[in-house]
Amino acid sequence: MNARATMTGGIATGMNEIGMRAKAGAAYLRTATTHDKNHALHQAASAIRDRAAQILAANARDLENATTLSPAMSDRLTLNDARIEAMAKGIEDVAAQADPVGRELARWTRPNGLDIARVATPIGVIGMIYESRPNVTADAAALCLKAGNAVILRGGSEAAHSNAAIHAAFVEGLRSAGLDARCVQLVPTTDRAAVGEMLKGLDGAIDLIIPRGGKGLVARVQAEARVPVLAHLEGICHVYVHAKADAAKARAIVLDAKMRRTGICGATESLLIDRAVLPSLGVAILKDLAGAGCEIRGDDAVCAVFAKAARAREEDWRTEYLDAIISVRAVDGVDEAIRHIDTYGSRHTEAIVSEDAQVAEHFLSALDSAIVLWNASTQFADGGEFGMGAEIGIGTGKLHARGPVGVEHLTTFKYIVRGAGQVRG
Amino acid sequence: MNARATMTGGIATGMNEIGMRAKAGAAYLRTATTHDKNHALHQAASAIRDRAAQILAANARDLENATTLSPAMSDRLTLNDARIEAMAKGIEDVAAQADPVGRELARWTRPNGLDIARVATPIGVIGMIYESRPNVTADAAALCLKAGNAVILRGGSEAAHSNAAIHAAFVEGLRSAGLDARCVQLVPTTDRAAVGEMLKGLDGAIDLIIPRGGKGLVARVQAEARVPVLAHLEGICHVYVHAKADAAKARAIVLDAKMRRTGICGATESLLIDRAVLPSLGVAILKDLAGAGCEIRGDDAVCAVFAKAARAREEDWRTEYLDAIISVRAVDGVDEAIRHIDTYGSRHTEAIVSEDAQVAEHFLSALDSAIVLWNASTQFADGGEFGMGAEIGIGTGKLHARGPVGVEHLTTFKYIVRGAGQVRG
Numbered sequence: 001m002n003a004r005a006t007m008t009g010g011i012a013t014g015m016n017e018i019g020m021r022a023k024a025g026a027a028y029l030r031t032a033t034t035h036d037k038n039h040a041l042h043q044a045a046s047a048i049r050d051r052a053a054q055i056l057a058a059n060a061r062d063l064e065n066a067t068t069l070s071p072a073m074s075d076r077l078t079l080n081d082a083r084i085e086a087m088a089k090g091i092e093d094v095a096a097q098a099d100p101v102g103r104e105l106a107r108w109t110r111p112n113g114l115d116i117a118r119v120a121t122p123i124g125v126i127g128m129i130y131e132s133r134p135n136v137t138a139d140a141a142a143l144c145l146k147a148g149n150a151v152i153l154r155g156g157s158e159a160a161h162s163n164a165a166i167h168a169a170f171v172e173g174l175r176s177a178g179l180d181a182r183c184v185q186l187v188p189t190t191d192r193a194a195v196g197e198m199l200k201g202l203d204g205a206i207d208l209i210i211p212r213g214g215k216g217l218v219a220r221v222q223a224e225a226r227v228p229v230l231a232h233l234e235g236i237c238h239v240y241v242h243a244k245a246d247a248a249k250a251r252a253i254v255l256d257a258k259m260r261r262t263g264i265c266g267a268t269e270s271l272l273i274d275r276a277v278l279p280s281l282g283v284a285i286l287k288d289l290a291g292a293g294c295e296i297r298g299d300d301a302v303c304a305v306f307a308k309a310a311r312a313r314e315e316d317w318r319t320e321y322l323d324a325i326i327s328v329r330a331v332d333g334v335d336e337a338i339r340h341i342d343t344y345g346s347r348h349t350e351a352i353v354s355e356d357a358q359v360a361e362h363f364l365s366a367l368d369s370a371i372v373l374w375n376a377s378t379q380f381a382d383g384g385e386f387g388m389g390a391e392i393g394i395g396t397g398k399l400h401a402r403g404p405v406g407v408e409h410l411t412t413f414k415y416i417v418r419g420a421g422q423v424r425g
Numbered sequence: 426m427n428a429r430a431t432m433t434g435g436i437a438t439g440m441n442e443i444g445m446r447a448k449a450g451a452a453y454l455r456t457a458t459t460h461d462k463n464h465a466l467h468q469a470a471s472a473i474r475d476r477a478a479q480i481l482a483a484n485a486r487d488l489e490n491a492t493t494l495s496p497a498m499s500d501r502l503t504l505n506d507a508r509i510e511a512m513a514k515g516i517e518d519v520a521a522q523a524d525p526v527g528r529e530l531a532r533w534t535r536p537n538g539l540d541i542a543r544v545a546t547p548i549g550v551i552g553m554i555y556e557s558r559p560n561v562t563a564d565a566a567a568l569c570l571k572a573g574n575a576v577i578l579r580g581g582s583e584a585a586h587s588n589a590a591i592h593a594a595f596v597e598g599l600r601s602a603g604l605d606a607r608c609v610q611l612v613p614t615t616d617r618a619a620v621g622e623m624l625k626g627l628d629g630a631i632d633l634i635i636p637r638g639g640k641g642l643v644a645r646v647q648a649e650a651r652v653p654v655l656a657h658l659e660g661i662c663h664v665y666v667h668a669k670a671d672a673a674k675a676r677a678i679v680l681d682a683k684m685r686r687t688g689i690c691g692a693t694e695s696l697l698i699d700r701a702v703l704p705s706l707g708v709a710i711l712k713d714l715a716g717a718g719c720e721i722r723g724d725d726a727v728c729a730v731f732a733k734a735a736r737a738r739e740e741d742w743r744t745e746y747l748d749a750i751i752s753v754r755a756v757d758g759v760d761e762a763i764r765h766i767d768t769y770g771s772r773h774t775e776a777i778v779s780e781d782a783q784v785a786e787h788f789l790s791a792l793d794s795a796i797v798l799w800n801a802s803t804q805f806a807d808g809g810e811f812g813m814g815a816e817i818g819i820g821t822g823k824l825h826a827r828g829p830v831g832v833e834h835l836t837t838f839k840y841i842v843r844g845a846g847q848v849r850g
Contacts, residue, residue, distance in 0.1 A: 027767065031791055110812055114801055123823050124793065207823050228653065228824045249846035256848035342452065364841050366456050368549065376539055376844030385849065386840070387535055398548050398632050398837045399653040400825040412823045415811070416789050419801030421674035423681035424810065 011193045018152055018185055019202025022125040025150035025182035029122060032148065034099040036179060041095035041142055044173030045088040048138060051169040052084045058165035059134065066158050072263075076132045077159055087138045087166070090390055094142040097389045100408045101148045115418040120411040122148030124207035127198045128392075129154045129221060131213030134162035140210075141170050141184045143392045147410035150183045152206065154198060156213070157190035164188075201227040212393050215320075230400060232393045234320045235265030235348035237378040240337040240363065242354035243274040247281050249375055250353040254285050256377040257351065259292045263322045265394055266349050266381030270317060272337045275330045279305050286328065294324045301330035317344040334359050338366050345369065348396055349381040349403075370395065370402035436618045443577055443610055444627025447550040450575035450607035454547060457573065459524040461604060466520035466567055469598030470513040473563060476594040477509045483590035484559065491583050497688070501557045502584055512563045512591070515815055519567040522814045525833045526573045540843040545836040547573030549632035552623045553817075554579045554646060556638030559587035565635075566595050566609045568817045572835035575608045577631065579623060581638070582615035589613075626652040637818050640745075655825060657818045659745040660690030660773035662803040665762040665788065667779035668699040672706050674800055675778040679710050681802040682776065684717045688747045690819055691774050691806030695742060697762045700755045704730050711753065719749045726755035742769040759784050763791050770794065773821055774806040774828075795820065795827035 009017075029037075048055070059079040066077055103120040110116065126149045128140045137153055144151035155163040167186040174181050187194050198206060199221060209229045211221040218231050239257050241250045257268035273282040278301060286296055286306045296302070297316050298309035309328065316327040317340070331337045334352070341350055351373040352363040360374040371381050383391025383404035391404040401409035434442075454462075473480070484504040491502055528545040535541065551574045553565045562578055569576035580588040592611040599606050612619050623631060624646060634654045636646040643656050664682050666675045682693035698707040703726060711721055711731045721727070722741050723734035734753065741752040742765070756762045759777070766775055776798040777788040785799045796806050808816025808829035816829040826834035 027793075030793060108812065110810070114805065114810075116811060121793070223651070226648070228822065230824075246846065252846060252848050256850060260849050362456075364843075368452075368455060368546070369839065371840045371842060373842040374844060376842055376847040377849050379849040380539065380842065380847070385535070385539075386541060387533065397653065399655075402837060403840050412827060414794065415796045415828050417796060417798040417801055417805065418789075419799060421671065421677060422801040422805070423677050424685050424802050424804040425681060 011189070011191055012197055014189075015187070015194055015197035016203050016205070018187065019125070019205030021182040022150040022152050022185060022202075023205050025180050025185075026122065026124045028180040029145070029148045029150060029183055032179070036177075037099070037146055037148070038095040040174045040177035040179040041091050041145065043177040044138075044142070044170045045091040045095075047169040047173035047176070048084060048088045048091070048166065051165065051172070052081065055079060055084055055162065055165040055169065058161035061161045062159055069158065073132055073158075077134065077162070079134060079162060083135065087135050090135070090139055091142040094146050094390055094407070097146065097407055099146070100411045105413055112422055113420060114422055117416045118413050119416055121414050123410060123412050125150045125152065125205050126410070127152045127154070127202075127206045127209045127227075129195060129198065129209065129211045129213070129217065131156040131217055132158055134159045134166055136212060137163045137166040137186070138170060139390055140392055141167070143390055143407055143410060145183060147407045149410060150185075152185050152187065152198065152202075154187040154195060160190050196224065199225045199227070210392060228400075229397075230393065230395055230405065231397055232265065233396045234346050235267070235381070235394070235396070236270065236318065236320050236344065236346040237266060237268045237349045237381070238270045238272060238341050238345060239268045239351045239353065239378060240272040240331070240334070240341075241274060241277065241281065241285065242334060242352060242356065242359055243276045244356040244359070245277070245281065245353040246355050247284065250281060251285055251288055253351065253353055253375070253377050255288050255292060257379055258289060258294060258326050259324065260377070260379050262324050264379065266379045267322065268351075268378045269319065269321055269327065270344070271326055271328045272331045272340055273328065275301060275332055278302070278330050282330075289326060292324075294326055296326055296328055298328040299330060302328045320346070334363055338363065341367060341369070346396060348394070349373070349378045351376060351378050436614070436616055437622055439614075440612070440619055440622035441628050441630075443612065444550070444630030446607040447575040447577050447610060447627075448630050450605050450610075451547065451549045453605040454570070454573045454575060454608055457604070461602075462524070462571055462573070463520040465599045465602035465604040466516050466570065468602040469563075469567070469595045470516040470520075472594040472598035472601070473509060473513045473516070473591065476590065476597070477506065480504060480509060480587065480590040480594065483586035486586045487584055494583065498557055498583075502559065502587070504559060504587060508560065512560050515560070515564055516567040519571050519815055519832070522571065522832055524571070525836045530838055537847055538845060539847055542841045543838050544841055546839050548835060548837050550575045550577065550630050551835070552577045552579070552627075552631045552634045552652075554620060554623065554634065554636045554638070554642065556581040556642055557583055559584045559591055561637060562588045562591040562611070563595060564815055565817055566592070568815055568832055568835060570608060572832045574835060575610075577610050577612065577623065577627075579612040579620060585615050621649065624650045624652070635817060653825070654822075655818065655820050655830060656822055657690065658821045659771050660692070660806070660819070660821070661695065661743065661745050661769065661771040662691060662693045662774040662806070663695045663697060663766050663770060664693045664776045664778065664803060665697040665756070665759070665766075666699060666702065666706065666710065667759060667777060667781065667784055668701045669781040669784070670702070670706065670778040671780050672709065675706060676710055676713055678776065678778055678800070678802050680713050680717060682804055683714060683719060683751050684749065685802070685804050687749050689804070691804045692747065693776075693803045694744065694746055694751065695769070696751055696753045697756045697765055698753065700726060700757055703727070703755050707755075714751060719751055721751055721753055723753040724755060727753045745771070759788055763788065766792060766794070771821060773819070774798070774803045776801060776803050
């Protein structure tokens, strides 16, 4: 992890060399077969298992240095045998998925005989910038490789030794499978200037930046990047309980959506309840939440029916708590719920609980969020739960891909046109 | 066209108000029906026909002011009855296309019973920044509206009166159809600061910027934009004549690819010829080109067999001439051709002429360009020729969409999940 040792010509030069190697790796991968890629992934998984002792030793060094981390961050940084096995298994799961490259997305013949096919291709070079969790090193490498992309990995400094050990094992696997190791590179310095260089695109080498981490990291990447960014900003997710909600479903869904895990982006942060059912079903739901240890911040109507509720302030409607806190508001019907979500939401994931199909379909179609659910918990906002396999993140932008981003959306496409001498004339 | 008259609170405030109106327009369009949109498009086409006299009068004012324009630019700016009719017909053609919104792109059921659909939705608000051709005002408005997007149009100052007149007619059509006119706005000032505000995103209102114009405009937009950009940078397109090319096809394709129209982005700028056929087929092709008035800039091998050729310099391989000039190089087989295109091309459109299917398929798969053709002219790089209807541009980036961008790719998607009370538990 010594920047000087590996980047003797300075950060910019060293990073641009990484970019050039990545471009060569991407060119190599454009014609790699499915078998080539899957074989390399299996070898990488084996190498990670074989090198578990080295990876754990490197992780121990990171944990020794990590004296200022919160318990939650420390837990995210910690590796053990089970987590290493999960990492290796995760790589094998990616190998088992269908190859997203080469899929014929559309094909048609023109009146002049030209045969036009839209075919999925790799994006090229992906720059991955992430924080603390060392398993992202293996997950991102596997997903990018499966989709035929070279990847440049830049992990957090707290996990530098762990990331280096995981990367070394992964690359050893690639080499033993005969795959070009330039396809998966780890930035060998924790100098923050390296991130700045990546955001400038490494002289045109990087096609896409994917940040994965806290809001601060993602905001910096979005503000500074000169190349496209697939960003996951925040999940201010809502559940709307309609007047015609089934009470049992509504209680189960709200409790799960908020409390199953409070720290994930698909956790519900705001609850909207139709005024008509607030004193009945609404109070039952609020009791469930309070009983599970959730703090409730309500509007006037909520505070009037539920004494334990604190008064919500304007900023509460815009807050991703990632904690056992929920903001709750009474609304007069689905259109007011939609307006609230349009105004305060982050277009991530929203759910309606209702037995009225017409109202539910209106909610599903009118909202402009990546995921909209009817009678199901917002905590299903997850690539695995969607059956996509591993996800590289959940996109909150609107271009290229939204929601859980798996291997399928780590591709782009090109048009292949086959003719018999046609000219436009 | 008086900035002060319409933006009394200053450019930033005035532009942000335009952004807020566009967001309201986009929310309205999210639930507009296909019939609503098509009816409005037909009314807009009628209004443009009805107001032809006013549009021509406005265009005459622009042409009076346009004393410093080149003849080509002046031609692009000029409207006449035929061009106004073409504009109206173009809007009706967009109305006749299939509605891209609401398409079910994928749908599956999870083991827990959740029904997941990936459904095409509008992007939201599109900022369109373009130069001189006033017909873009109508074309872009129609395409964005069809795909359910609100659009903010910012045309070139030379065409300010023409754009305002076309926009006024278009909006009159929308109003007479009962469609919210906030869906199609024209920036009512030629102050360049307005473009800067659009590139900042108008306080989160703009989801996508599409620049259409010269390299200078597109480069400025890419450098300054804080929101996603769908850019068309340049088309350094290649034809590669393989040793096993059919001579007649090769001669016809190269002549068409270079000379049919030299000023469009799909025009070929560089010709690669297998060394083995350079003295025979190669010379015949060069004679065709020279005979049609094309200047030839060749490498040593080309200059040796064709006396009229000038010596190409390194920069010639990187130049989009948009003129009757071509750079020509001898190569030793398909892999050298691929390497040349990878090094110097702009990943827009490339063609191979060959009767050898294996070589051709290798070329088609190895190249990372938006469009690759086998035995057909690069001048087919066009939305109309692809059967997509009108295009808003040809994308040279790799994210979201590449190649001709029609209404289909002016959409994004969301996931609609229908359940029966499922919780993640």
